[in-house]
Amino acid sequence: MQLFNVPDKAITLNAYNKKTDVIFSFYSEKEIPYDYRDVEQQQRIVWEQFAGQGWRTEELLKEVQHSNKMYFDKFCQIKMPSWTKGRVALVGDAGYCASPAAGMGASLSMEGAAALADALQKHNGDFHLAFQDYNKNLRPFIEEVQATAELNVRENFIPRTEEAIRLRNTKQVF
Ligand SMILES: Cc1cc2nc3c(=O)[nH]c(=O)nc-3n(C[C@H](O)[C@H](O)[C@H](O)COP(=O)(O)OP(=O)(O)OC[C@H]3O[C@@H](n4cnc5c(N)ncnc54)[C@H](O)[C@@H]3O)c2cc1C
Incomplete structure (x- = not known):
């Protein structure tokens, strides 16, 4: 696994079984409205968040554009008082x-x-x-x-500041 961070954003390369998942994660202060069937719109959202961020970003964004297996969602949890x-x-x-x-x-x-x-x-x-x-x-x-x-x-995937990224890099977290 390889991880690239700038504050509020992360790119993860997760390799297994002779393939590599490319994962773009970012914070958004507000809910992002999107059509979950509109893949091009979702690709645009990822592009706008990550364009110009350095490292291998440009090459990996191109992968997103050509991917026919893109999955876009927010990190969310389900919490219920009773199951x-x-x-x-x-x-x-x-x-x-x-x-x-x-x-x-x-x-x-x-x-x-x-x-x-x-x-x-x-x-x-x-x-x-x-x-x-x-x-x-x-x-x-x-x-x-x-x-x-x-x-x-x-603390580990998407630290919010440069300082938090540096602190994460001092720890063995994965
Ligand atoms: C991008 C991503 C990466 C993940 N990585 C990991 C990982 O590395 N390790 C890990 O442990 N977990 C991972 N997870 C989480 C894991 O996939 C889920 O937590 C797990 O699949 C949940 O199992 P489930 O049986 O509760 O639900 P699901 O696997 O979602 O199964 C629910 C099933 O119900 C069916 N269904 C829905 N509605 C109806 C209906 N009305 N009638 C009949 N069938 C219906 C669905 O089609 C689906 O097959 C990941 C999830 C995502 C999205």
Whole structure:
């Protein structure tokens, strides 16, 4: 993995399985309105944020323009006071998405599914009691992962000042 930062912006190159993901991340003070089906508009937003930022930015922006697999979204998390209602229980991203910054989304989904299955087994299918257990027992783990993801974005992925970038560079974070 390679990471390039200027305050409020990051470019990450993540290589695995003979391919490299190119990830552009940036802070925006306000919500950016966009059409999630309009890829050209999303490419323009990335271009406007990163044009002229140095390093390999120009070359990597060209990759974005020619990519047919672009994905554009904001880092967001789902926080709900309860993951169950009536007979319905939410598992994974639907209930407690921690954002890609956690690097744990798939694990949370599987841990969540296992916690729900264990609770239903423990209470012999009584979903009222099982859902209470599920909501109570899994919550500390979810909250910890979500808090770590927020910290990761702020301190490691997209530090907001030159000083914060320098401080991050002194730490072994990845
Ligand atoms: C860019 C990016 C990078 C990521 N990197 C990582 C990583 O490195 N490691 C990691 O662990 N996690 C990562 N994640 C997060 C991870 O992908 C998710 O947290 C995980 O896939 C969530 O699993 P899920 O089963 O809860 O939801 P999903 O995987 O989203 O599954 C939900 C499924 O429901 C289907 N669906 C939706 N609506 C309906 C409907 N009405 N009827 C029927 N089906 C429906 C969807 O098509 C989808 O297949 C990343 C996420 C993103 C966006």
